[in-house]
Amino acid sequence: MEIQNFMSSQLDLAQMATPQPLGFRGPAEQGPAGDKARAALHKAGQEFEAYFISYLIKNMRETVPKGLLDRKSEQVWYSFYDQEIAKLSTEAGGIGITAFVDAYAEKLP
Template sequence: MQINSATSAMLNQEMKTQAEDAKLRKACGDFESLFIYNLLKNGRQSLPQGGLLGNSNESKLMTSMLDQTLAEKCSEGNGLGIGEMLYRQLNAPQAAKGGNLEAVL
């Protein structure tokens, strides 16, 4: 009976660790997406305004949505690598301590 309880406790801890790991990976990927979005947004501000659609509110909204979609697509998979580097940096202390993520942050 104790073996089952011990095994169950270990599996429960492993599932909790995997859930925290998945949340950390998602947060790092979301950060990379936000970073790319800000790069695109600030890069566009340095370009001359106008063009085919002009400088209307609609064109600004469309451009913002385009930048957001591009940022999300660019950060998928390996992306620029910023999310993966951030994940490794934040996960190293957690793995070394064997503690939870909240203690690291």
């Protein structure tokens, strides 16, 4: 009997140790609250994807030779330009990070 109690307590600990996704607490949060959390996850996925694409563009731009007229103002302008390109590409479908986050959110309880 002692071993059975030990095993059941271990199973309880394993269930407690299972990570719960942030923003979702179970079936009780279905409906408007769950939709709101999923919308927040979608927005976070879009923002992260835009930042990631912007970072990729910035690093790719650093590999191109600068030329004779390299100025600070150009660098600032290009950073804004890269951010806008990243935002527009994310809105057009991006590279799949937002879709991955959305698919994960749909699997949650």
